[in-house]
Amino acid sequence: MESKQFDVVIVGGGIIGSSIAYYLAKENRKVAILEADKIGGKSTSAAAGMLGAHSEYKEFKHLYPFARSSQLLYKQLYEEIRELTAIDFEKRNGGLLKLVYSENEKKELESILSLSSVEWLDNKEARKRVPQLSKEVMGAAYLQEDVHITPLIACNSLSKGAQLFGAEIYEYTRVLAVSKTGMEYSIKTAQGTFLAKNVVIASGVWSNYFFQQLGLSHEIIPVKGECVAAINEGAPLRYAVFHDQFYIVPRNNNELIIGATKKWNDWSENPSLDGLEEVIQKAKKMIPEVGEMKWTRAWAGLRPQTYDGHPYIGEHPEMKGLYFATGHQRNGILLAPATGKMIRDLIIGTPVEKEWLDAFKVERNIFAYGGGK
Ligand SMILES: Cc1cc2nc3c(=O)[nH]c(=O)nc-3n(C[C@H](O)[C@H](O)[C@H](O)COP(=O)(O)OP(=O)(O)OC[C@H]3O[C@@H](n4cnc5c(N)ncnc54)[C@H](O)[C@@H]3O)c2cc1C
Structure with missing residues (x-):
């Protein structure tokens, strides 16, 4: 050639x-x-x-x-x-709730909360926006600019x-x-x-x-992230929810993306059962009913870390x-x-x-x- x-x-x-x-x-x-x-x-x-x-x-x-x-x-x-x-990459405008379970965690968000685009929601307001949230959630920073795409x-x-x-x-x-x-x-x-x-x-x-x-x-060090997805047949989740670098992200088809682990220097691209168990536990702490949803798929990817x-x-x-x-x-x-x-x-x-x-x-x-x- x-x-x-x-x-x-x-x-x-x-x-x-x-x-x-x-x-x-x-x-x-x-x-x-x-x-x-x-x-x-x-x-x-x-x-x-x-x-x-x-x-x-x-x-x-x-x-x-x-x-x-x-x-x-x-x-x-x-x-x-x-x-x-003519391709729509599914920008979802709801934004993200960064959840807080204690005063200490709220304190850690001080600098974010000082930004004009970020709003503090107390427990009642957070649950009004996301009724599925666990009762243990104390409140949330609402990051409306942190939208998501596919x-x-x-x-x-x-x-x-x-x-x-x-x-x-x-x-x-x-x-x-x-x-x-x-x-x-x-x-x-x-x-x-x-x-x-x-x-x-x-x-x-x-x-x-x-x-x-x-x-x-x-x-570049691989940081393996494992995820699982489930179908939400209940009320749609309008926002992504996030805590301690774990999250639940809703897609347009009512699939929820639940992730993700952080496994340093792990080159395997297959998810492990331990990894999936960890993300499901973290997700249930945010939205307990996730445990009853039907899973659709699981996967892993390697984040390029410096x-x-x-x-x-x-x-x-x-x-x-x-x-x-x-x-x-x-x-x-x-x-x-x-x-x-x-x-x-x-x-x-x-x-x-x-x-x-x-x-x-x-x-x-x-x-x-x-x-x-
Ligand atoms: C579970 C998980 C969740 C994540 N969530 C988010 C998120 O919500 N938001 C966010 O911003 N980021 C997120 N990330 C991080 C994000 O996915 C990565 O930072 C990003 O995809 C890196 O893109 P890239 O193009 O550098 O790498 P890649 O997508 O890995 O692309 C590199 C490409 O190079 C190709 N390649 C390698 N070697 C060769 C070669 N010799 N010749 C030709 N081609 C080659 C590979 O096949 C590959 O397709 C997440 C990552 C993971 C694993």
Whole structure:
């Protein structure tokens, strides 16, 4: 096969790679996604889809403004993508109740509760909004901006949108090696070699393979999350509910997504019975009647975790034109639009917020390439 030539080749077609492809293709860049499996088939399809800019962050420095900007981009993308692709990625506007069971827990929410978009609900008000809530719930922070979407549909609609702007999508095309020859990158797959001026590694937990191959000692750690889904045949749940990083998220078809465990450095993609038991127990503490619902499916996914909690979004310290966009941990769905936009700006040369450049740059790791290891 003759090598195909692109402005940008993206390695990995999860929500991060698909978002990058969308933003670049929209700017008329000739883009390809090379995906080892199916588009969105890995961590992305395991996600609950909460856009939790307020529920997820305690620090309001780099990550919160980045996450909030991404949350706002979704509002725009939702309409734009629906018009372009006729795909509705099921944005549900109810928002999220972050539950509190004690005064101490309420105290921990002080900084969130100080935000103007966040409302405190006492026990009575919380139960008025969600009558199914356990009587033990003392109250809740109502995060109305933390809406949720269906991640796999969002990912597919972004890659479809990219395709409509001219991007090429290659599924079941595993990248084996990336190397530089002259001014160009050569991307070797079992299906042939692709050539590109720029390469973006967006391979989730599997980005480790490329860090090593490209001379960096960075590591992404898998944090396995297990989930179960059940059909709610009772009154619909209008909001997602959340406590201690466990949650129940309602889908449009009355399915409830119940998750998720956090198993550090576990590479298995099958859910365990212990894991499922844990999420069901946590869910019953929030909504007791969950225990009586009929389960529909169970699954697990691997969150790409970095040591300092920030994703890597930036250029390789030595190889110009080679970028990483990985390590988005438990918030990759939320952070996908801002990441896509940031990589687009880096490649086309539009200014990016300095704070974000510094916070997410690849070489911030002192053990990175060279003598540190
Ligand atoms: C249980 C669970 C619940 C979650 N809930 C939420 C949530 O509510 N909100 C939120 O914001 N985030 C959530 N997340 C996190 C979110 O799913 C991830 O951060 C996000 O999906 C990461 O996207 P990604 O594109 O980097 O990775 P992935 O979706 O894993 O995509 C990487 C892709 O790269 C491909 N790939 C790997 N190696 C190669 C290769 N050599 N060649 C070609 N392709 C390759 C893989 O096949 C894969 O498709 C959750 C995660 C889990 C596990």
